[in-house]
Amino acid sequence: MQLSGEAKFANSVQHIWDALHDPEILKGAIPGCERLDLTGQGEYDVVMKLGVAAVKGEYTGKVKLEDVEAGAHYMLLAEGSGSPGHVKAKMDCKLLPTDKGCTLVWNCDAEIGGMIASVGGRVLGGIAKFMAGQFFKAIEKQVKNGGA
Amino acid sequence: MANLIGQSFRRKEDYRFVTGTGQYVADIRMDNMAEAAFIRSTYAHARIKSIDRSAALALDDVYAVITGEDLVGKVGLMSEMESHCRLPKHIEDQIKPIMKHNVEPVLATGKVKYVGQNVVCIVAKNRYIAEDAAALVKIDYEPLPAVVDPFEALKEGAPLVQDDLDDNMQAYFHLPVGSWEEAVSKADHVIKGRFTSPRVGSNPIETRGVVASYDNRTDFLNIWSSTQMPFEIRHYVAKLLGLVEQNIRVVAPDVGGGFGPKGGLYPEEVLLAYLAKQLKRPVRWIEDRMEHMSGARHSRDQIHALEVAYTKDGTILGVKDDFVLDVGAINYFALTCAYNSAAHFRGAYKIPVFDLTCRIALTNKTPNVPYRGAGRPEVVFAMDRIVDMIARELGMDPVEVMLKNIIPAEEMPYSQGMYYKDGGELIYDSGNYPEAFEMALEMSRFKEIRANQERWRQEGKYIGIGFSSNVEGTGVGPFEGAKVSIDPSGQVILHVGSSSQGQSHETVFGQVAGDVFGVSLDRVTVKNGDTVALGYGAGTYASRSAVNAGSAAHLASVKLREKMLAVAGNVLEIAPEELTMKDGVIYAVSQPEKKITFPELAAAAAPGMRCKVPEGMDPGLEATHYFVPPTVTYSSSVHAAVVEVDIETGFVKIKNYYIVHDSGRVINPMVVEGQVQGGFAQGIGTALYEEVVHNENGQLLTGTYMDYLLPTSMEVPVAVQGEQEYYSTRNPLGVKGVGESGAISTPAAIANAVVDALAPFHVKIDRLPVSPNRVFDLLQDAQSEEVIMPK
Numbered sequence: 001m002q003l004s005g006e007a008k009f010a011n012s013v014q015h016i017w018d019a020l021h022d023p024e025i026l027k028g029a030i031p032g033c034e035r036l037d038l039t040g041q042g043e044y045d046v047v048m049k050l051g052v053a054a055v056k057g058e059y060t061g062k063v064k065l066e067d068v069e070a071g072a073h074y075m076l077l078a079e080g081s082g083s084p085g086h087v088k089a090k091m092d093c094k095l096l097p098t099d100k101g102c103t104l105v106w107n108c109d110a111e112i113g114g115m116i117a118s119v120g121g122r123v124l125g126g127i128a129k130f131m132a133g134q135f136f137k138a139i140e141k142q143v144k145n146g147g148a
Numbered sequence: 149m150a151n152l153i154g155q156s157f158r159r160k161e162d163y164r165f166v167t168g169t170g171q172y173v174a175d176i177r178m179d180n181m182a183e184a185a186f187i188r189s190t191y192a193h194a195r196i197k198s199i200d201r202s203a204a205l206a207l208d209d210v211y212a213v214i215t216g217e218d219l220v221g222k223v224g225l226m227s228e229m230e231s232h233c234r235l236p237k238h239i240e241d242q243i244k245p246i247m248k249h250n251v252e253p254v255l256a257t258g259k260v261k262y263v264g265q266n267v268v269c270i271v272a273k274n275r276y277i278a279e280d281a282a283a284l285v286k287i288d289y290e291p292l293p294a295v296v297d298p299f300e301a302l303k304e305g306a307p308l309v310q311d312d313l314d315d316n317m318q319a320y321f322h323l324p325v326g327s328w329e330e331a332v333s334k335a336d337h338v339i340k341g342r343f344t345s346p347r348v349g350s351n352p353i354e355t356r357g358v359v360a361s362y363d364n365r366t367d368f369l370n371i372w373s374s375t376q377m378p379f380e381i382r383h384y385v386a387k388l389l390g391l392v393e394q395n396i397r398v399v400a401p402d403v404g405g406g407f408g409p410k411g412g413l414y415p416e417e418v419l420l421a422y423l424a425k426q427l428k429r430p431v432r433w434i435e436d437r438m439e440h441m442s443g444a445r446h447s448r449d450q451i452h453a454l455e456v457a458y459t460k461d462g463t464i465l466g467v468k469d470d471f472v473l474d475v476g477a478i479n480y481f482a483l484t485c486a487y488n489s490a491a492h493f494r495g496a497y498k499i500p501v502f503d504l505t506c507r508i509a510l511t512n513k514t515p516n517v518p519y520r521g522a523g524r525p526e527v528v529f530a531m532d533r534i535v536d537m538i539a540r541e542l543g544m545d546p547v548e549v550m551l552k553n554i555i556p557a558e559e560m561p562y563s564q565g566m567y568y569k570d571g572g573e574l575i576y577d578s579g580n581y582p583e584a585f586e587m588a589l590e591m592s593r594f595k596e597i598r599a600n601q602e603r604w605r606q607e608g609k610y611i612g613i614g615f616s617s618n619v620e621g622t623g624v625g626p627f628e629g630a631k632v633s634i635d636p637s638g639q640v641i642l643h644v645g646s647s648s649q650g651q652s653h654e655t656v657f658g659q660v661a662g663d664v665f666g667v668s669l670d671r672v673t674v675k676n677g678d679t680v681a682l683g684y685g686a687g688t689y690a691s692r693s694a695v696n697a698g699s700a701a702h703l704a705s706v707k708l709r710e711k712m713l714a715v716a717g718n719v720l721e722i723a724p725e726e727l728t729m730k731d732g733v734i735y736a737v738s739q740p741e742k743k744i745t746f747p748e749l750a751a752a753a754a755p756g757m758r759c760k761v762p763e764g765m766d767p768g769l770e771a772t773h774y775f776v777p778p779t780v781t782y783s784s785s786v787h788a789a790v791v792e793v794d795i796e797t798g799f800v801k802i803k804n805y806y807i808v809h810d811s812g813r814v815i816n817p818m819v820v821e822g823q824v825q826g827g828f829a830q831g832i833g834t835a836l837y838e839e840v841v842h843n844e845n846g847q848l849l850t851g852t853y854m855d856y857l858l859p860t861s862m863e864v865p866v867a868v869q870g871e872q873e874y875y876s877t878r879n880p881l882g883v884k885g886v887g888e889s890g891a892i893s894t895p896a897a898i899a900n901a902v903v904d905a906l907a908p909f910h911v912k913i914d915r916l917p918v919s920p921n922r923v924f925d926l927l928q929d930a931q932s933e934e935v936i937m938p939k
Contacts, residue, residue, distance in 0.1 A: 112847065118849060
């Protein structure tokens with residue numbers, strides 16, 4: 001499944017870049033995030049409680065940030081599974097400066113399985129974009145509150 | 149003698165069905181009953197690295213959390229249904245089949261092979277707790293590359309679905325009838341086509357379900373299952389658990405539809421029996437609809453690459469087909485569907501040369517099993533579509549080409565030059581196909597439609613008419629049994645081995661037996677779906693019950709009637725030949741005052757000092773008969789579909805539909821009509837709506853009825869039916885099967901009607917379902933072709 005989108009921020013590229021690499025901020029921004037533990041350089045163990053369409057459940061997995069170009073371009077690799085199924089996603093994130101701050105452009109390639117695919121597949125695209133929107137809004141809010 | 153046969157009696161079972169007093173598996177309640185839930189694979193192909201069940205086991209009121217590894221050495225592996233897989237030697241000599249043994253554990257061990265496969269079973273106080281516990285089990289999978297496309301699966305080096313096999317070609321055969329080269333050399337043209345019937349599900353209104361209980365005192369297992377084959381379930385549960393068959397009773401109570409996929413053994417039946425014994429308490433599992441979509445078996449999924457040699461007047465000289473059947477992760481039914489496809493390919497057409505090659509491919513998908521029609525709708529679609537294409541190539545009316553190739557009535561009985569899968573020569577026993585076709589033309593007002601089509605098109609209405617015919621081998625053996633007795637009350641009690649999933653057994657077999665005893669329908673009680681009643685039974689599938697159980701009921705009743713007359717003769721001191729029976733009284737034809745009632749006769753025949761049974765006969769009024777058909781009987785039908793296509797939206801509306809069918813002698817016309825209409829409804833689903841879709845990773849994308857479209861009553865018009873009644877020569881009643889008839893030709897007739905409606909656009913339909921987006925795409929392609937290469 002291919003998804004893409006962008007988020008506009010009123011903060012500088014560096015501000016947002018730092019926020020996106022800060023475990024505390026990520027924990028507060030990732031929808032349904034119950035736990036986020038740093039396990040290595042840019043690597044986290046994550047526990048999320050999510051409801052996707054009719055499929056609700058707890059997912060445990062790993063998130064890894066790979067910087068392609070510091071301050072501008074990184075890859076987010078996420079893998080998780082729970083009783084309703086599993087997700088494996090590769091998200092390409094680019095931060096571009098704008099007049100008012102910056103824009104994050106993302107492209108995501110996700111593989112889903114189990115009930116998430118068979119029940120939620122049709123509405124998943126919309127829900128994923130909605131959750132991405134929530135995530136970036138929460139980042140912005142925390143940045144504004146001086147979280148980073 | 150036939151007072152009841154031939155009459156449209158209201159169904160005896162309907163009162164309880166319409167008043168909500170039927171008893172389905174889910175209605176069964178027992179003290180101390182636990183409930184099971186299953187964790188099913190979310191991967192199409194993956195290695196199971198570990199299963200952590202500690203948190204689930206720690207939950208209160210969880211009684212067991214079972215994995216496949218727990219069952220190794222305790223529960224046998226499921227594999228081919230032997231009684232459906234054996235081929236007679238002479239067929240093996242003709243088709244030289246390859247059939248590889250394949251297996252599935254009741255819970256996955258080592259690796260999972262399809263999304264929906266059972267991996268863990270949880271038993272708890274109730275389903276809520278079981279589901280909560282299921283959410284706490286952590287399964288670590290290592291994904292393996294999944295084989296989803298059957299052609300990719302057959303390639304050398306493809307990942308193996310069944311690890312013990314060398315490749316994914318589970319079965320193969322080649323059937324040559326006549327010389328294809330010779331047919332080609334005589335032909336003016338050879339046309340090619342590739343026809344796809346996708347994977348579909350049967351979607352009974354009642355999902356699957358099992359209740360099992362174990363009685364410690366008698367070491368006896370009771371199993372209730374919404375199955376089509378209680379006797380087979382008993383056999384395989386005994387075999388896989390190492391038990392004595394007669395210490396198991398399998399009951400199929402009221403069952404809300406089966407259609408094929410409820411025939412055969414499922415993991416849940418074996419596992420619940422095992423757990424009831426282990427846990428010493430009844431265990432219940434009712435499949436939910438989401439489980440059903442991936443865990444209950446699918447069907448069809450055939451791709452035919454067809455060549456047809458024909459002359460310029462439209463005479464077909466030969467057919468060559470190379471087809472692939474995608475059987476999913478395991479083949480339980482060997483060549484059942486594939487050989488059915490071969491045996492029904494030419495249907496009502498006289499085609500002397502036939503050359504067919506079949507490959508059955510294993511893929512990482514839910515197993516594929518027979519479903520109403522079982523290999524027939526796929527080939528009737530391919531054949532009648534290509535006949536339609538030939539006609540349009542030649543500038544002839546499709547009806548003309550169909551009629552030119554249909555088997556003339558005077559050539560009956562007609563031999564297709566091959567064997568049926570039961571080993572009998574494939575010879576149509578009776579029927580008149582041209583007459584059926586003419587009836588369909590008349591009923592559908594074909595000429596009137598042809599005369600008006602052009603005018604309607606000018607008004608923007610694209611209306612078309614399409615035809616399809618089929619001949620169906622029905623009433624396949626191996627046998628079916630009936631045991632009939634006279635109760636002390638005088639009631640006739642009839643047990644039949646085939647169970648009902650809605651086919652009206654209690655009414656129809658009552659009519660058969662009632663006629664032999666000269667009693668009304670209310671004096672016959674029919675019992676079915678219970679393995680304690682008879683020693684042997686086969687089941688209800690393959691349009692076989694009226695033929696097999698009906699004939700067994702008739703012949704057992706005839707045996708008992710003779711005995712009753714003999715006993716009555718002994719009591720009344722009159723020669724049995726002078727006696728007859730009516731309304732529960734046996735009397736002398738010449739002196740009606742000399743009589744004895746059924747209750748009196750039952751008492752007279754009871755064992756003891758006063759037993760009046762003649763010397764040499766056993767006491768009691770009871771007779772059993774197992775009917776073994778010589779081979780199948782051949783039902784036939786011609787379908788005519790009139791559709792209107794909206795060329796803006798691609799939407800197909802069925803305006804009128806006609807079915808002329810011959811199911812031999814009709815026991816209950818209303819029941820036959822209902823069977824044909826029901827088959828037609830499922831045929832509409834196949835024709836226009838249904839498709840099980842997996843993505844490239846083998847993930848099921850059609851897991852709900854939002855994505856898997858079924859026709860509702862809104863989309864199913866009443867098919868106008870015409871009847872022929874050519875008695876079968878192969879059973880004492882003259883009946884033929886009718887259960888699948890309605891489903892077989894519907895997709896082909898509707899597809900042909902759509903092509904006809906869109907004749908100005910020259911579209912070719914070679915794939916089902918004929919969904920609005922497919923029609924829309926065909927129209928887009930046709931229009932763009934028109935621009936490049938105007939016709």
